[in-house]
Structure formats: structure tokens, C-alpha cells
Amino acid sequence: MTRYAALLRGIAPSLPNNSNARLRSVFERLGYARVASVLASGNITFESDEADVPALERTIQAALVEDLGIGGGTIVRSLGELRSLLDSDPFPGLTHGRGSYLVVTFLKDGAAPPTELPDDPDPLVRVVGFDKAARAFLAVIDNSEPGQTPDFMRWLDQTYGKDITTRTWLTVQRIVKKLEAERPSSSAGSMSP
Known part of the structure; x- marks a missing residue:
């Protein structure tokens, strides 16, 4: 399982x-x-x-x-x-908060990965990269100006439509924590060191 x-x-x-x-x-x-x-x-x-x-x-x-x-x-x-994505530490030294909103935008499995990333599309966004294994864009958004949708988010919607969903880095961490807490403590036939 x-x-x-x-x-x-x-x-x-x-x-x-x-x-x-x-x-x-x-x-x-x-x-x-x-x-x-x-x-x-x-x-x-x-x-x-x-x-x-x-x-x-x-x-x-x-x-x-x-x-x-x-x-x-x-x-x-x-x-x-998701665990591998967290372990890769794509946002080293950054803290999620106002002005540095850490986000992960996941592509639907089978959606075409980007051939190239947009060059920092606007002053509100720093594109960190694309994690191939997790099939996810990583970005830091300055959301200190409420009500503004960064151009990068519009680009994602225009390029991928419903084949994406975005989560904050904190939400991804919470999801992994829940998944790990829900795992059986041991599998049949496994041995502890």
C-alpha cells in the first residue's frame, strides 16, 4: 500500500x-x-x-x-x-510570511513539464525552479500588496489551466507530517536495525 x-x-x-x-x-x-x-x-x-x-x-x-x-x-x-521535495530544501534560509510567501504549484501527472521557466516575470515573484520529481514549480511571492495577482500565477493558469494546483510550503509540510503520522509503524516482514 x-x-x-x-x-x-x-x-x-x-x-x-x-x-x-x-x-x-x-x-x-x-x-x-x-x-x-x-x-x-x-x-x-x-x-x-x-x-x-x-x-x-x-x-x-x-x-x-x-x-x-x-x-x-x-x-x-x-x-x-512529497518527502523528497521537502528534503531538497528548495527555499534555503527563507521563512514563509508576508513578503516571502513560499508556494508550490503542482502539475497534474502527465502534464507537459516546462521547456523553460519564465525569467522572474514580475517584481512580486522570484521563480525558484521546477522540481521534476515532484512535478512542481517553486516560487517566492511578495504578497505585501493585497489584491494583486502576480503575472507568474496568471502565466501558470494560462499555460496549464486546471492541470495545476498551488499550495503554500507550510501546507505541503503539514500534508507530509499527516502522511507520515498515518503510516503503519511497521510493515509485515520488516526488521528494525
């Missing part, structure tokens, strides 16, 4: 069909194990024997549409992929 996080796009917790309980019920109906939620913004952790991530994304998205009418988009990452 593999531990996964489903990162759902366009979740509004104030809508009844977008509540964590309703979202979890979809995953449980699909037969996934150890279903849990992280925050109220569409982050569902679960366990599955399925190794085909695009198939997981399609199955989950179809069930969200059928059960709850949610068509925003589903992106799935394994615990291993």
Missing part, C-alpha cells in the same frame, strides 16, 4: 459539498484506506494499492464530479515524492 495526498483544486470550505467530511466520504466510497484531511482546503490523504497515479487522478476526479459536483481538478502525489 502506498500513502498518497490528493490535492484538490477549487475547494471552497464554506460550500456544503466541499466540507472535509463530504470529501473524505468520496475517497472512502472508492475503497481507499486511512482517509484523512489536512486543513479545510482540499487536501485528502489516503492509502491505495494503485500505483498508476494518472488513473488515481481520473478515478478520484470522476467520483468528485459524480458524488459532489466538484469539477475543479485532482492532483495526486505519493508520500515519497
Whole structure:
């Protein structure tokens, strides 16, 4: 069994069909194990024997549409992929906060990776890079001016449409913490050193 996080796009917790309980019920109906939620913004952790991530994304998205009418988009990452992203420390020395909003924008599995990154598209954004293994853009956004959408975020939406979803670095850390806390303490047949 593999531990996964489903990162759902366009979740509004104030809508009844977008509540964590309703979202979890979809995953449980699909037969996934150890279903849990992280925050109220569409982050569902679960366990599955399925190794085909695009198939997981399609199955989950179809069930969200059928059960709850949610068509925003589903992106799935394994615990291993997210743990590797955290371990790579792409934001060395930076602290998430006003003026240095650390974000990760995940591409849907199978979406074409960028051939080149935009050169710091505006003064509000510093593009850190693209993590191929996690299939994610990394950026630092100056959000000290409320109400302004950085050009980089518009570029992402125009280029990838619903094939992306963005999470803060703090949210990614919380998701990994939840996934690791939910792991079985030992696997059958494994030995401790």
C-alpha cells in the first residue's frame, strides 16, 4: 500500500459539498484506506494499492464530479515524492510570511513539464525552479500588496489551466507530517536495525 495526498483544486470550505467530511466520504466510497484531511482546503490523504497515479487522478476526479459536483481538478502525489521535495530544501534560509510567501504549484501527472521557466516575470515573484520529481514549480511571492495577482500565477493558469494546483510550503509540510503520522509503524516482514 502506498500513502498518497490528493490535492484538490477549487475547494471552497464554506460550500456544503466541499466540507472535509463530504470529501473524505468520496475517497472512502472508492475503497481507499486511512482517509484523512489536512486543513479545510482540499487536501485528502489516503492509502491505495494503485500505483498508476494518472488513473488515481481520473478515478478520484470522476467520483468528485459524480458524488459532489466538484469539477475543479485532482492532483495526486505519493508520500515519497512529497518527502523528497521537502528534503531538497528548495527555499534555503527563507521563512514563509508576508513578503516571502513560499508556494508550490503542482502539475497534474502527465502534464507537459516546462521547456523553460519564465525569467522572474514580475517584481512580486522570484521563480525558484521546477522540481521534476515532484512535478512542481517553486516560487517566492511578495504578497505585501493585497489584491494583486502576480503575472507568474496568471502565466501558470494560462499555460496549464486546471492541470495545476498551488499550495503554500507550510501546507505541503503539514500534508507530509499527516502522511507520515498515518503510516503503519511497521510493515509485515520488516526488521528494525
